[in-house]
C-alpha cells in the first residue's frame with residue numbers, strides 16, 4: 264500500500280484528511296514510537312493522539328525521525344490531537360495547544376479537537392475526583408472552549424479545528440455560535456454501532472466524521488466480538504481479506520474515516536490494506552444487521568454532567 268493510494272476527504276475549509284488513520288489510545292511507552300515509525304513506513308500519513316493519552320512525546324519522536332531521515336515531509340502528514348476536559352476554560356486552550364505541540368515537536372497540528380463536550384475541574388489532574396471517587400466537573404460551556412479553539416487557528420497552531428463525542432443538539436448549538444466552523448466530529452462508529460443518523464446529520468452540516476474504536480475494541484472481554492461474526496467471516500473469505508479489513512472497508516464505504524489502533528506490525532499492514540476491493544450493496548446490508556447498536560465507549564462516570572452527550576438518541 265503506498266500512501267498515494269489512501270484517498271482523502273475534503274473539509275469545509277478546503278483542507279483535506281487521509282481517509283484512514285492510526286489510533287494510539289493505550290499505545291503505551293515503548294510501543295507507540297515503534298508502531299508510529301512502522302506505520303509511516305507502511306503508508307500511514309494520519310496519526311490520531313490526544314493530550315489525555317500521554318504519548319504525544321513518543322509520537323513526536325517517531326515523526327521527527329521519519330521527517331529527518333527523509334521518509335516523509337511534515338506536509339505529507341496529518342496529525343490530530345485533542346484538548347482534555349480539565350482545560351476547557353477559554354484562556355487555557357491556547358496554552359494547552361502549545362503544550363501538545365511542544366510534546367509532539369511540531370509547529371502546528373492539522374486538527375485540534377475538543378475531546379469531550381463536558382469539562383472537569385481545572386488543574387493538572389486529568390481525572391479529578393472527590394474523596395468518594397466521584398469526578399469533579401466544571402460547568403464551563405463548550406462554546407467558551409470553542410473561542411479558544413478558534414484562537415489556535417488564528418495563531419497558526421492548528422490548521423483545522425473540530426469536536427469529538429458531540430451529539431447533534433450540541434453540534435447545532437456550536438454551529439450557530441462558531442465563527443470558525445468545526446470541520447470534523449470524532450465519534451465511535453463500528454460494525455456494532457453504526458451511527459447512521461449522526462453521520463447523516465454531520466454530512467448536512469458539512470462536518471466530516473472520524474470513526475473511533477472502528478474495530479469495536481476486539482480484545483474487550485465484556486462484548487461480543489463482531490470480528491468473529493460468521494456473516495463477516497463469510498464476506499472476508501470471498502475477498503481473501505480478514506474480518507478486520509471487511510469491518511474497516513465497511514466504515515470507509517459508510518463515508519467515515521476509521522482510525523484503528525494497533526501496535527502489532529502485521530495488523531498495522533493489514534488495517535491499511537482496504538483500498539483494493541469494494542463491498543456490494545447486499546454485503547453492506549448484511550453487515551448493517553450485525554450490530555446491536557449499543558456503544559462501547561460510554562464514559563458513564565460523567566453521565567450526570569449537564570453536557571454529557573449520550574443521554575439522547577444521537
Ligand SMILES: NC(=O)c1ccc[n+]([C@@H]2O[C@H](COP(=O)([O-])OP(=O)(O)OC[C@H]3O[C@@H](n4cnc5c(N)ncnc54)[C@H](OP(=O)(O)O)[C@@H]3O)[C@@H](O)[C@H]2O)c1
Pocket residue numbers: 285286287288289311312378427428449450474475476477478479480481482507508522523524525526527530531533534560
Ligand atoms: N475521541 C475519543 O473519545 C476516542 C475514544 C476512543 C478511541 N479514540 C481513538 O480511536 C482509536 C481507535 O479506537 P480504539 O483503540 O478504542 O479501538 P479499536 O481500534 O477498535 O481496537 C483496538 C484493538 O484492536 C486490536 N487490533 C488492531 N488491529 C487488529 C486486527 N487487524 N485484528 C484484530 N485485532 C486488531 C488492537 O490490538 P494491538 O494493538 O495489540 O494490535 C487493540 O487491542 C484510539 O486508539 C484513539 O486514537 C478516540
